[in-house]
Amino acid sequence: MAPINADVNGRQAYVPVKESLPEVETENGKSANGYSYETLLETANFLLSRTSIRPRIGVICGSGMGSYWKEGSLAESIEDADCVPYEDIPNFPVSTVEGHHGKLVFGKLEGVPVVAMQGRFHYYEGYPLWKCCLPVRVMKLLGVETLIATNAAGGLNPSYKIGDIMIVRDHINMMGFAGNNPLHGPNDERFGPRFPPMNKAYKLEYRKIAKDVAKELNIENIVREGVYTCLGGPNFETVAELNMLKMVGVDAVGMSTVHEVITARHCDMNVFALSLITNECVTSYDDAEANHEEVLDVGRMRQDILKKFVSRLVHRFAKETISP
Ligand SMILES: O=P(O)(O)O[C@H]1O[C@H](CO)[C@@H](O)[C@H]1O
Numbered sequence: 287m288a289p290i291n292a293d294v295n296g297r298q299a300y301v302p303v304k305e306s307l308p309e310v311e312t313e314n315g316k317s318a319n320g321y322s323y324e325t326l327l328e329t330a331n332f333l334l335s336r337t338s339i340r341p342r343i344g345v346i347c348g349s350g351m352g353s354y355w356k357e358g359s360l361a362e363s364i365e366d367a368d369c370v371p372y373e374d375i376p377n378f379p380v381s382t383v384e385g386h387h388g389k390l391v392f393g394k395l396e397g398v399p400v401v402a403m404q405g406r407f408h409y410y411e412g413y414p415l416w417k418c419c420l421p422v423r424v425m426k427l428l429g430v431e432t433l434i435a436t437n438a439a440g441g442l443n444p445s446y447k448i449g450d451i452m453i454v455r456d457h458i459n460m461m462g463f464a465g466n467n468p469l470h471g472p473n474d475e476r477f478g479p480r481f482p483p484m485n486k487a488y489k490l491e492y493r494k495i496a497k498d499v500a501k502e503l504n505i506e507n508i509v510r511e512g513v514y515t516c517l518g519g520p521n522f523e524t525v526a527e528l529n530m531l532k533m534v535g536v537d538a539v540g541m542s543t544v545h546e547v548i549t550a551r552h553c554d555m556n557v558f559a560l561s562l563i564t565n566e567c568v569t570s571y572d573d574a575e576a577n578h579e580e581v582l583d584v585g586r587m588r589q590d591i592l593k594k595f596v597s598r599l600v601h602r603f604a605k606e607t608i609s610p
Pocket residue numbers: 347348349383406408436437438439519540541542543577578581
């Protein structure tokens with residue numbers, strides 16, 4: 287096992303400023319912000335013992351989009367794939383939502399070593415935010431430098447259509463406004479600083495590359511750029527809530543991603559995120575209702591395009607920004 291203060295690849299990790307963190311007690315008697323650095327190193331080391339892939343880019347598959355890692359689709363472009371079910375991974379939560387398979391897939395995409403989460407964790411499943419984001423820290427310890435987070439979201443911007451792909455320019459951390467943040471609790475400087483900036487969360491260079499790639503793939507007519515927000519869920523929004531979000535500049539609404547991005551930026555990962563617009567947000571009282579089946583159907587419908595888009599992005603991000 288790698289020594290403490292080195293990452294699993296033996297490189298020097300963040301310099302700790304404290305030997306140990308103060309214990310913060312919660313109602314159930316557990317530490318408030320989750321597993322220690324050492325515990326997550328154990329998880330990372332376990333994973334490295336299950337694969338020879340040393341991933342540089344991590345991908346989180348959104349609702350309905352994870353299926354594109356299965357047979358007949360992106361799996362065909364992932365070489366040397368090693369799948370590890372979440373149940374087998376020490377300290378990992380398990381997926382409980384339809385459309386989230388519950389596996390880590392290690393492999394190569396266009397020659398780039400990647401790890402993909404085929405299934406993410408959501409707050410509404412009962413996991414605290416830090417636990418929803420635990421895989422992001424594990425990715426960091428595996429050596430991942432860039433996170434690509436994908437999600438299914440409702441389109442609030444009236445010009446968006448179902449099936450559009452929104453490059454996330456920025457987010458509004460609604461849950462954070464109420465004090466619910468994945469970084470809540472004692473801070474371990476080996477992951478990152480106490481007060482991380484978030485104004486450049488979504489890397490400008492990656493957003494430019496994504497627009498180039500959209501042109502190359504001839505899909506620029508369905509690719510947008512906008513602001514995402516995450517609500518706790520699991521219910522879809524009321525008309526009044528959606529109208530309020532529209533007023534504050536939200537383009538797409540979901541129940542994920544924001545806390546993952548905060549955790550990734552905290553540990554200095556490069557971040558790119560995209561939302562597949564799976565439904566139009568219902569902003570008047572007589573329109574149709576949102577439902578998860580539609581979300582999954584649109585994910586399936588866009589599977590091929592997303593597969594090509596994400597693969598090209600992996601290639602370009604690796605070529606232009608990842609250290610050799
Ligand atoms: O954000 P992802 O996981 O893509 O899924 C989105 O779609 C589901 C609702 O249909 C919610 O889980 C929401 O967060």
